[in-house]
Amino acid sequence: MFHFTPLLGAQSESPASQSLLELDGGVKILVDVGWDEAFDAQRLEAVEKQVSTVSIILLTHATIEHLGAYAHCCKHIPLFTNIPVYATTPVVNLGRTLLTDLYASTPHAASIIPLSSVSGSPASDASPNLLFEAPTPDDIASYFARINPLKYSQPHQPIASPFSPSLGNLTITAYGAGHTLGGTLWHIQHGMESIVYAADWNQGRENLLPGATLLSGGQEIIEPLQRPTALICSSKGAERGESLLRKDRDATLVSLVRETIAQGGKVLIPTDSSARMLELAFLLNETWREGLDGLHADTYRTARLYMATRSAAASVRYLQSMLEWVEESVRAEAEAAMTKGKGQGDINNPMDWRFIKMLERESGVQQALMRSKPCVLLASDASLEWGFAKQAVQALASDPRNLVILTEEVAAVDPLRKGLGKQLWEAWQTQTRNSSGASGAKIVSADGMTVDFRQASTAALNLDETALYETYAARQRQLHSTLQGDNTLVDPTATDVLDPQDEDESSDSDEEDEDVEHQGRALNLSAQLTQQSQKRNKSGAGALSDAELGVNVLLKGKTTVHDYDVRGKRGREKLFPFVAQRQRGDEFGDAIKPEEYLRAEERDAIEGVDMRDGSAKQNSETAAVGQKRKWGETAGPKGRRGEKQAPGNKRARTEGGKPRAPDDIDAAIARATGERGKRGGAPPTTEEGESDEDEESDYEPDDAVPSGPQKLVYESRTLDLRLRIAHVDFSALHDLRALLMIVPLMRPRKLILISGEESETQRLAAEFRKLRYGREEEGSGMEISTPRVGEVVDASVDTNAWTLKLSRALVKRLTWQNVKGLGVVALTGRLGMGVVSRQNEDEGDTNKKKKLKLSSHGREDETASKELLRPSSSDPNAKELAIPILDLPFPSTTNSSSSSLAANTISRVTQPVHVGDTRLADLRALLRSAGHEALFSGEGTLLIDGSVVVRKSASGKVEIEGVGLAQGFDEVRRAVYGGLALVAGV
Structure with missing residues (x-):
């Protein structure tokens, strides 16, 4: 049994991809957790409903369309983190940098909480736009650390989630899909079902990225992907014209860039923040390397190359550690450059990106765009909705010499409004459709065009919004604790039975007397409570219902309650909510406070504060004698407590608990040191021979991290454009010609089309039906399905099976x-x-x-x-x-x-038959252990002792040939047959 359900991205303008595969025995596989630039949490409701039954999760590409919602689901969907996830190593690494850049660039990525989830009523026009709590960089790192990395062509039997039935003989294998570094075609084998999931693949190889590993040598599909029972393929590109050859595409882009910077203009290339950006950066870096010695050396020497994303350095660092995943010629050249010895001459290292400067801060992007010299900016993102590219368009809009090069079609993910990227794409389409002229890249002018866009920011909540948010947070804690099977986190007010004045005193005694079983739960509970919820609970039950109060309904219920059912409860729910206030003491009796026995001169020495006055509160910057420091604080001079260091910012300083602006000396040091050496080597010099590095400073004070719940505020803006727009297709996706060539070679029994707009899907289905009817005599007919979002397709191979x-x-x-x-x-x-x-x-x-x-x-x-x-x-x-x-x-x-x-x-x-599959690698190891010399001499060919040849074709057929009176021929044949099972007839 095999049922397929597209959860997102089927006959839809949204490029997001989510698919659910249901196999025999209750096994469910979720492929991709994609999102789009709308970041609508309601589009993830289908995933949330299926989480409790999902066995494993597979990820295909490190793009927002395929894993954009992964961190959000891990943080806000209960039980999601209990599901094993599988992906290739580049998808894990580049996906981490992608989501880190996404959440650091825009608050909209955290997603707006649906009003129905907050108030329990249908959404109204007066939505407060409350935001989910965004995952921190540490959270994102921990989520991706859970993913099980796989290699290509490595069959793997996954481990099921705790709430999943047994997977049986389920086997998953990853194959190269092209398009992105580590992009994956998944082959899923379960019983009689052989499923190939091929979303967003590219057969042709590129400068840095290899192509899909579908063909073996000539025009034959590799053996494991032949004749699948079901092929799930994306229909993107069915209406796109035939793609240019790689050399023509690269030459078109380079010519546009060179002409623009030669005229003194700036070039903006919006693209994603990790996967496709690496291909573009590699191409431009090689162009600058070769161009400095060519005819246009002066043009290249004047302009600068920038890679603007908040995780640019991490992406390049990951790329340099994943050479085995890049194109073969690039890998061989990089390995030769890294292993060369002294005196062997200069060998080009394609991984040395010394002509590209990494920009990870907003101030650095602004300074680069304010330079009078031309530059080329690779910026995130392609939709111009949330990355540095949106800031760059606003800075470049007024100069007609500037050029924006769109590298892929921009989708409209919000039916109510068009984003900035979609408006530029439609402007280019409209003018190129109405114009006819020379072939090649067409440049259109946007002079006189006005575009509307929204700027997102955050703001603090008012009292009413705070009550709504806390109600929602209490319900979420209730839901999480219920699904996790632990009721100790149900009560968000359990610690409020303590006297606030004795909170510090009771904390130490609780560490000594608290049961070991409850220590971790108490810490988790206290970490979840915020200062606002404590104030609210101090004044009353607030918006919490009796069910949410739990056992505290005996004290803080709206009505008088004298009984509470504790049967089946755990932790704090099984005891009356009362904690006796104990006197703080030690083994000798009452605790002695040293500050009560200070002499007058000692009291005056500590900044004039009388330590004997118990009513007077100590200054937060003053450390009393014998008092403990809080976690994360360091001791300062003269008994003062040291300031907390901001994580990840060694230069952060505070004054009175607030961030302090850098002194002039700090700014001078930052300008002098910069980030030289960490950004890819020395910067190129200008025509006068002087470096312009001092014009740009990467120093920017870290923004204060907002504390507590936030809401999203939009500011509508208009922008007058005078720049130019061009399009060069760098999406690296299959087109109609590639689909009509590859899919019939695979000969699937059933074809399911996903990940495309309605017109693309219907056209591709019509083309395949024509092809099927034209080849009926060859037996290549296949059943074609075009499901919509949420539609279940029965794609079982045993649809016509009979029971006997x-x-x-x-x-x-x-x-x-x-x-x-x-x-x-x-x-x-x-x-x-x-x-x-x-x-x-x-x-x-x-x-x-x-x-x-x-x-x-x-x-x-x-x-x-x-x-x-x-x-x-x-x-x-x-x-x-x-x-x-x-x-x-x-x-x-x-x-x-x-x-x-x-x-x-x-x-x-009925004669005995041999059943099984002979792997040449295993046969080689077996013969070597027996003393034979076995070498691979070509694809699918094994040479033994120089006289016996074992060949294995793409169809799996094994042939043994001997040269002359070959010695050991019988032994080789026995070894081949020994790896097979002899099945006798009955």
Whole structure:
């Protein structure tokens, strides 16, 4: 059984991709957790409903369309982090940098909480736009650290989630998909189902990225991907024209860049922040390397290259550690450059990106765009909705010399409004459609065009919004704790039974007296409470219901409650909410406070504060004698407590708990040191020979991290454009020609089209139907399905399978052989019709008997075959169900002569067969252990002792050839047959 359900991205303008595969035995596989630039949490409701039954999760590409919602689901969907996730190493690393850049660039990525989830009523026009709590960089790192990395062509049997049934013999294998570094085609094998999930693949290789590993050598599909029972393929690109060759595409982009910077203009190339940006950066870096010695050396020497994303350095660092995933020629050149010795001359290292400067701060992007010299800016993101590219368009809009190069089609993800990128894309499409002229890249002018866009920011909540948010947070804690099977986190007010004045005093005693079982839970609970919720609970129950209060309903309920059911409760829920206030002391009695015994001169020495005055509160910057410091604080001079260091910012300083602006000396040091050496080597010099590095400073004070709940505030703006727009297709996706060539070679039994707009999907389905009807004589017909979002497709290979029974006599003669965990047997039998008699359930007969009526030898029970369910002639209340039964080919009651004749006839028809698959790598290791010399001499060819050749074709056929009187030929043949199971006929 195999059912497929697209959760997102089927016949839709949204490029997001989410798919659910349901296999036999209740096994569910979620492929991709994609999102789009709308960041709408309501589009993830289908995933949230299926989480409790999902077995494993597979990720295909490190793009927002395929894993943009992964961190959000890990943080806000209960049980999501319990599901094992599998992806290739580049998808894990680049996905981490992508989401880190996303959440650091825009508050909209955190997503708006649906008003129905907050108030329990349908959403209204007066939505407060409350934001989910955004995952921190540490959270994102921990989420991606949970992903199990895989290599290409590595069959793997995954581990199921705790709430999933057994996976049985499920095997997943990743194959290269091109398009992005580490992009994956998934092959899923489960029983008789062989499923290939191919979303967003590219067969052609690029400068840095290899192509999809679909073909083996010539025009044959690699063996594991041949004849799948179901092929799930994206329909993107079905309406796009034939893609340019890689050399023509690169030359077009380079010519546009060179012409623009030669005229003194600036070039903006918006793209994603990790996967496709690496390909573009590699191409431009190589262009600058070669151009400095060519005809246009002065042009390249004047302009600068920038890579603007908040995780640029991390992406490049990950790339340099994943050379085995890049294109073969690039890998070989980089390895040769890294292993060269002194005196061997200069060898170009393609991984040395010394011509590209990384910009990870907004101030750095602003300074780069304010330079009078031309530059090329690779900025995130392609939709111009949330990354540095949106800031760059605003800075470049007023100069007609500037150029924006769109590298892919921009989708409209919000039906109510068009984003900035979509408006530029439609402007280019409209003008190029109405114009006719020379071929090549068409540049259009946006002079006089006005675009509208929104600027997102955050703001603090008012009292009413705070009450709504806290109600939502309490419900979420209730939901999380219930699904996790632990009721200790249900009560968000459990610690409020303590006296606030004695909170510090009781904390130390709790550490000594608290049960070990409850220590971790108490810490988790206290960490979840915010200062606002404490104030609210101090004044009353607030917006919490009795169910949310839990056992505290006895103290803080809206009505008087005298009883509470504690059966089945755990932790704090099983005890009355009362904590005795204990006097703080030590083993000698009451605790002694040293500040009460200070002399007058000692009191004056500590900044004039009288430590004996218990009513006077100590200054937050003053450390009293004997007082403990809080976690994260360091001791300062003169007894002062040191300031907390901001994580990740060694230069952060505070004054009174607030960030302090840098002094002039700090700014001078930052300008002098910069980030030289960490940004890819020395900067190029200008024509006068002076470096312009001092014009740009990467120093920017870290923004204060907002504390507490936030809401999203939009500011509408308009922008007058005078710049130019061009388009060069760098999406690196399959087009109609590639689809019509590759898919028929795979010969899938069923084809399911996803990830495309409605027009693209319908056109591609029509083209495949024409192709199928034209090749009916070749038997290449396939069933085509075009589901919509939420539509279930029954794609089982056993749709027309029939159930039969084996007779007892036949079962006793079966000899099973174990082949890779499967039981295999070859048999020949006679198929007859049996009848099962079933009594009506109304009779209440507990001793129901099944009566098998075998038909006579050599005849078919025509009556049973015509009426599968009929009343029995002996008992009108009983019904007979016809079931086919496979029996011995000859009856045991016949004479010996006829039996021997039948047996001889069957033996001549059914011969023993070899079952299994011979892997040349295993055969090579086996022969080497036996003392033979075994070498690979080409793809699918193994040479043994220089005289015996073992070849394995793409179809799996193994051939053994010997040269002359080859020694060891028999031994090689026995080794080949030894890896197979000999299945004898019955």
